[in-house]
Amino acid sequence: xxxxxxxxxxxxxRQLAQSLAMEQVRPQGRxxxxxxxxxxxLMKTLTQTGLTTPFPEEYGGSGVxxxxxxxxxxxxxxxxxxxxxxxxxxxxxxxxxxxxxxxKSQQQHYITPFSDASxxxxxxxxxxxxxxxxxxxxxxxxxxxxTEGEQYILNGSKRDVIHxxxxxxxxxxxxxxxxxxxxxxxxxxxxxDIAGARVSLDEGKLGLIAAPSAAYTFENAPVSATCMLGQPxxxxxxxxxxxxxxxxxGVACGTARAALDYAMDYARGRIAFGRPIVSYQGIAFxxxxxxxxxxxxxxxxxRAATSWDRGTGCxxxxxxxxxxxxxxxxxxxxxTIDAIQILGGAxxxxxxxxxMWMRNAAAME
Amino acid sequence: MIxxxxxxLQQAARDYAHQVALEEMRPISLECDRTEKIPxxxxxxxxxxxxxxxxxxxxxxxxEGEEKQDNILSILSQEEMAWGDAALSxxxxxxxxxxPPILSQGTPEQQAKFLGPYMxxxxxxxxxxxxxxxxxxDVAGMSTTAxxxxxxxxxxxxxxxxxxxxxxxxxxxxxxxxxxxxxxGIRPFVVPRGTPGFVVGRIEEKMGLRASQTAELIFxxxxxxxxxxxxxxxxxxxxxxxxxxxxxxxxxxxxxALAVGIARAxxxxxxxxVQEELPKGFSVYKRREIELELDEMGQELEMARFLVWRxxxxxxxxxxNSKEASMCKAYAGGLVMKVTSAGVxxxxxGENSESRQFLQKxxxxxxxxxxxxxxxxxxxxxxxxxxxxxxxxx
Numbered sequence: 001x002x003x004x005x006x007x008x009x010x011x012x013x014r015q016l017a018q019s020l021a022m023e024q025v026r027p028q029g030r031x032x033x034x035x036x037x038x039x040x041x042l043m044k045t046l047t048q049t050g051l052t053t054p055f056p057e058e059y060g061g062s063g064v065x066x067x068x069x070x071x072x073x074x075x076x077x078x079x080x081x082x083x084x085x086x087x088x089x090x091x092x093x094x095x096x097x098x099x100x101x102x103x104k105s106q107q108q109h110y111i112t113p114f115s116d117a118s119x120x121x122x123x124x125x126x127x128x129x130x131x132x133x134x135x136x137x138x139x140x141x142x143x144x145x146x147t148e149g150e151q152y153i154l155n156g157s158k159r160d161v162i163h164x165x166x167x168x169x170x171x172x173x174x175x176x177x178x179x180x181x182x183x184x185x186x187x188x189x190x191x192x193d194i195a196g197a198r199v200s201l202d203e204g205k206l207g208l209i210a211a212p213s214a215a216y217t218f219e220n221a222p223v224s225a226t227c228m229l230g231q232p233x234x235x236x237x238x239x240x241x242x243x244x245x246x247x248x249x250g251v252a253c254g255t256a257r258a259a260l261d262y263a264m265d266y267a268r269g270r271i272a273f274g275r276p277i278v279s280y281q282g283i284a285f286x287x288x289x290x291x292x293x294x295x296x297x298x299x300x301x302x303r304a305a306t307s308w309d310r311g312t313g314c315x316x317x318x319x320x321x322x323x324x325x326x327x328x329x330x331x332x333x334x335x336t337i338d339a340i341q342i343l344g345g346a347x348x349x350x351x352x353x354x355x356m357w358m359r360n361a362a363a364m365e
Numbered sequence: 366m367i368x369x370x371x372x373x374l375q376q377a378a379r380d381y382a383h384q385v386a387l388e389e390m391r392p393i394s395l396e397c398d399r400t401e402k403i404p405x406x407x408x409x410x411x412x413x414x415x416x417x418x419x420x421x422x423x424x425x426x427x428x429e430g431e432e433k434q435d436n437i438l439s440i441l442s443q444e445e446m447a448w449g450d451a452a453l454s455x456x457x458x459x460x461x462x463x464x465p466p467i468l469s470q471g472t473p474e475q476q477a478k479f480l481g482p483y484m485x486x487x488x489x490x491x492x493x494x495x496x497x498x499x500x501x502x503d504v505a506g507m508s509t510t511a512x513x514x515x516x517x518x519x520x521x522x523x524x525x526x527x528x529x530x531x532x533x534x535x536x537x538x539x540x541x542x543x544x545x546x547x548x549x550g551i552r553p554f555v556v557p558r559g560t561p562g563f564v565v566g567r568i569e570e571k572m573g574l575r576a577s578q579t580a581e582l583i584f585x586x587x588x589x590x591x592x593x594x595x596x597x598x599x600x601x602x603x604x605x606x607x608x609x610x611x612x613x614x615x616x617x618x619x620x621x622a623l624a625v626g627i628a629r630a631x632x633x634x635x636x637x638x639v640q641e642e643l644p645k646g647f648s649v650y651k652r653r654e655i656e657l658e659l660d661e662m663g664q665e666l667e668m669a670r671f672l673v674w675r676x677x678x679x680x681x682x683x684x685x686n687s688k689e690a691s692m693c694k695a696y697a698g699g700l701v702m703k704v705t706s707a708g709v710x711x712x713x714x715g716e717n718s719e720s721r722q723f724l725q726k727x728x729x730x731x732x733x734x735x736x737x738x739x740x741x742x743x744x745x746x747x748x749x750x751x752x753x754x755x756x757x758x759x
Contacts, residue, residue, distance in 0.1 A: 001372035002437060004675045010366075068367055268756060279758050284749035285742070291752060292672075292692040299671035300664065303369045310370075323664045 004299075010069050017051060017076035021254075025080025029353055032210035038087045040121060047121040052088055053114060055099060059107060060115025065096060067243060067308035071250040071301060078254020079261075081353075082332070082360035083210035085251040090162025090211055093244050094125015097171045100243070101187045101229040101236035110169045110189075126167035127244055128158035128190075128216060135365060136248065136325055138241050138318050139181050143174040143218065145188065152188070152228070154196075154221040160363075164214030165201045172216065173241060176232055182318055187229040187237045196221035207359030238314040245321035246308060248364065249301040252328035255361050256294045259332075259339035262354060263287065266343050283342060290335045297328040332361035369671070375434070375441055382442030385414055386449025394450040395719070397576035398726050403456050408488055411457045416484065436615065436677040440622035444670070447626025451730055452576035454623065455528055456490075459483060462528065463491030463537045465612045466553045470595040479535060479555055492533040493612065494524040494556075494582055502743040504539070505548035505606065509584065511540040516591045518554060520562070520584040526737070530580025531565045534558050537595070538584070548606040553595040562587030573729035610687075617690040617738050618676040624697035624734040625669050628704040631727045632662055635708040638720050642712075655711055662704050669697040688751035695744035698735040705731040 006014065024042055032038055046052045051073055055061025077085035098110045114123045134140025143156025158164070158172055169189045176184035192199050198217040205213070230236055264287060267278035277283045304320035312320075336358035340347030347354045371379065389410055397403050446454035460467070460483050467479050483489050500506045509522025520540055530536065536556045543550040556563055566581030636659055643652065672693035679686035705728040712721050735741045750758050 001368055001370070002375065002674055002678055003366055003368040004678050005367065007366050264752065268753060276756055278749070278753055279756055281742075281746065281749075281758070284753070284758050285745040287752060288695075288745040288748035291688075291748060292696055295675075295689075295692055296665075296668035296672055296696055299675065300668050302367050303667070303671065306367055306369050323667070326661075327664055327668065 004302075006068070006072060010072055013051075013069060014072040014076060016049065017073045018079065020046065020049065020051070021076045021080030025077060025084050026258075026353075029081035029084060029210070029356065030350075032081070032084055032087075033356060036209055037212050038084055038210060042084075043088075043121040046088065052092060053120065054092070055095065055111050055115060059111040060120075061111070065099070065243075067246055067305035068302065071246055071305040074247045074250030075254040075257065075298070078251035079258045080254070081210070082251055082255035082258070082357060082364070083208045085254060086162060086208050086248070086360075086364070087211035089244075089247045089251060090126060090213075091124045091167070093127035093240070093247075094163075094167055094169045094171055095123075096125075096243065097127050097187050097237070097240040098125075098169055098189075098229060100240040101234060103230055106229060124163040124167045126161050126163040126170050127187075127240070128161040128164060128170075128172035129241065129244060130159055132157045132159050132215075136245055137322050138173075138185060138238065141173055141175055141185065143172065144177045145174050145186065145223070146177040147225075148222075150225055152223045152225065154188070154190070154218040154223050156218055158216040160202065160213050161216065162208075162211045162213045164216065165199060165212065171229065173237065179233070182238055182315055184233045185237045185241070186232040187240060188223060189227045189229065190216075190218075190221075190223055191227070192216075194221050194223065205363060207356070207361070207363030209359075235314050238318055239308065242304070242308060242314070242317045242321035245325040246301060246304050249297070249304070249321070249324035249328035252325065252332040252361065252364055253294065253298045253301055255332040255357055255364075256290070256297070256328070256335040259336040259354060259357050259361075260287070260290045260294060262352075263290070263339040263342040266346070270344075277342070286338050286342060290331075290338055293331045294335060297324070297331045300324050300327050329361065329364045332364065333358075336361045369674075371441070375437060378438045379441040379445055382445035383448070385411075386445050389414075390446065390449030390453045394453065395722055395726065397450070397453060399575075401570070401575045403453065403576050407453065408456070408458055412486070412488055415457060415459065416486070434681050436618065436680040437674070440618050440673055440677045443619050443622035444626040444629070444673075447623035448630045449626075450576070451623050451627055452574040455574070455577040458488045458490055460489075460491035460535075461533075462493035462612070462616060463533070463535060463555075465615045466493065466537045466595060467555070469611050469615075470553055472596065475555075475592070475595060482534065490529045490533045492527050492529045492536045494527050494530070494536050494538040496526045497523055498525055502739055504610075505551070507539060507541050507551060508544075509538065509540040510544070511542050511552060511554060511594075513542075513591065514588075517588045518591060518594060520554065520556065520587040520589065522584050524582040524584075525566075525580075526569070527580050527582050529578050530582050531568060531578055536563075536582065538582075540584075551606045554589060555593045555595065556584070556587065556589055560587055560589055571733075573726070573731065573733060575729075613738060614685075614687050614690045615680055617694040617744075618673050618680065618686075620734065620738045621669070621673040621676070621690075621693040621697040624694075624701040624731070625666065625673055627727050627731055627734070628662075628666055628669065628697070628701040631701075631705045631708045631724060631731075632659065632666055634720055634723055634727075635659060635704075635711055638708075638712050638715065638724075642715050642718065642720065644714055658707060658711075662700075662707065665700050666704070669693070669700050672696050688748050691739070691744040691747040691751075694738060695741055695748070698741055698744070701731040701734050 050062030053061045054065035056064045095111045145152040196219045202213045270277045301324040304324040339354045511518045538554050538556050541550040562585045564583045569579040676689040676693045708724040709728045
């Protein structure tokens with residue numbers, strides 16, 4: 001039955017995430033960009049709240065991940081700072097993919113360290129999805145594995161893997177040779193000190209600088225069969241891929257909302273020709289357009305998240321996640337660009353975060 | 366809990382309307398558009414389908430349920446019927462746009478008196494008269510007047526662009542009781558057909574929605590009983606204006622739903638055309654480019670639908686929804702133009718097949734969805750005013 005209101009519990013979690021985003025995340029956006037990473041202190045604070053440990057309690061987590069709830073959290077984190085939100089989500093997708101696709105012993109081994117009270121906040125995971133030849137679409141994944149004796153031979157590339165240089169587990173999405181579409185998708189944990197694997201840390205990025213990333217190239221790289229998470233071609237891998245896109249969409253909605261909110265404050269206070277600039281329809285209509293498109297993209301994202309929670313078929317789910325991230329990033333890009341326009345000259349200056357958010361949004365694709 | 370799935374009742378309402386659209390509307394759609402006429406048989410079929418049997422039962426069930434959901438049920442069926450034919454959907458017998466102001470502003474006695482006759486199994490329509498030759502979106506500048514003389518209100522003025530205006534049994538007419546009060550002087554009056562001084566003027570010829578009747582109404586010393594002023598909530602001075610605006614908060618999602626229905630029809634037809642009729646010799650790249658464009662419009666169609674669903678859901682829960690109603694109307698109104706014009710463009714190289722005639726008709730039908738119930742610009746103004754309640758945005 002149609003309903004557009006989060007539950008009481010979800011609303012409380014959202015509010016907690018929002019206050020952390022405003023009080024802790026937003027103020028550190030600029031310094032994190034200078035550092036090129038999230039500060040351990042901030043990560044520790046977030047870990048202590050349980051927001052960044054959506055794992056089963058048996059692995060020390062705060063409760064198994066639900067897509068709607070976590071989408072709400074992702075939006076709030078993105079509202080704080082898009083790059084830091086992607087830093088957090090990017091890391092989380094490592095253990096979450098193990099949770100969704102892996103077996104019990106893999107889960108026990110790779111997830112538990114993230115919940116550790118004293119050192120959990122120092123753990124980083126990663127999920128390599130997009131490649132040099134495509135975007136965040138399962139059908140565009142062309143990295144392949146083939147079986148050879150007791151191991152797999154891996155070929156292909158990955159780009160923009162957040163924490164890709166320093167993560168454990170380091171998961172990449174690949175497909176069984178000869179498969180296409182959503183068939184034959186696998187999640188493989190890849191050590192990088194193997195023959196045929198090359199890692200290059202991304203430097204001089206346009207945006208998402210506070211989410212350090214790397215690119216991989218694999219040429220006939222041998223990977224042990226024990227690195228396969230669960231069964232090749234299992235539905236857990238597709239659910240992980242869909243979840244990443246849904247959460248990326250959530251972060252993008254948050255980024256768009258931050259830009260909208262910031263531009264609204266500015267347009268309210270800035271006086272031109274004796275009136276607040278928002279009293280001119282040229283500005284007012286821009287703001288209305290941003291708000292409308294953001295709501296549209298958020299609803300598309302929520303729909304994908306509810307499908308994930310309901311266990312909708314993977315084919316549909318993957319498509320819904322891809323549509324959500326595409327539309328949400330589209331509004332994140334246009335809203336951040338429009339926010340700068342509303343700020344005028346001030347938007348171009350780094351005293352205001354709008355320019356950073358614009359670069360972040362553009363780097364999400 | 367956030368949920369995008371339909372309940373059994375909601376799904377049933379949607380399926381039922383889809384069946385009606387498929388069986389009753391599509392087959393006569395092009396012909397009615399060409400002749401600007403609707404056969405009586407259609408009217409009677411609609412009367413039977415919507416005011417008796419399964420539809421009647423669905424209505425009763427909706428009222429018995431714990432949560433009010435008339436708006437949701439209405440928009441679900443509006444989308445389906447506009448998928449069939451938006452012009453025909455406006456002609457379905459019933460109180461139509463007259464119902465929201467009677468329900469929101471009428472006393473229980475007035476509701477029974479004015480809406481009761483619609484249940485008698487005969488053909489009846491209702492209309493809402495707001496727009497005048499001199500005013501469109503700026504309803505506060507209305508010039509139709511109502512003066513109380515003894516036990517009667519005397520109406521004078523001129524309304525136009527009134528849907529079903531010439532066939533309605535009653536018209537809820539907005540008029541000012543005191544021009545110096547501006548918007549606060551506006552009141553809703555129920556004017557029955559046949560009242561002396563109430564005359565139907567010309568029937569407009571339009572670019573689209575041609576089968577829908579759009580009439581000019583003239584009031585010349587038109588006298589109606591005192592109790593035809595909808596006065597259930599007269600305590601507030603702004604009651605009349607609020608009724609007019611409140612009506613829009615309920616009807617904008619419906620107009621949005623109609624726009625989504627046309628856009629969906631055009632999107633489906635275009636996808637089908639590309640699959641079946643795209644001339645041989647189109648390069649793989651050109652075909653892929655078209656497919657990508659259609660994919661993206663498919664996503665936008667879903668977003669438009671969700672915006673409509675949300676606005677209607679809020680209306681059912683009595684959560685103030687002006688902003689959301691305007692968002693869904695603005696988004697869907699823009700989208701239907703985009704999708705239908707893409708359909709005409711994409712199918713341009715084809716034979717003059719029935720698919721193309723439908724696409725061209727929907728393109729003509731679509732334009733008004735960016736205009737009526739408040740233009741695209743007015744919707745943005747409403748959204749901005751809600752976002753900045755403390756700023757005067759003229």
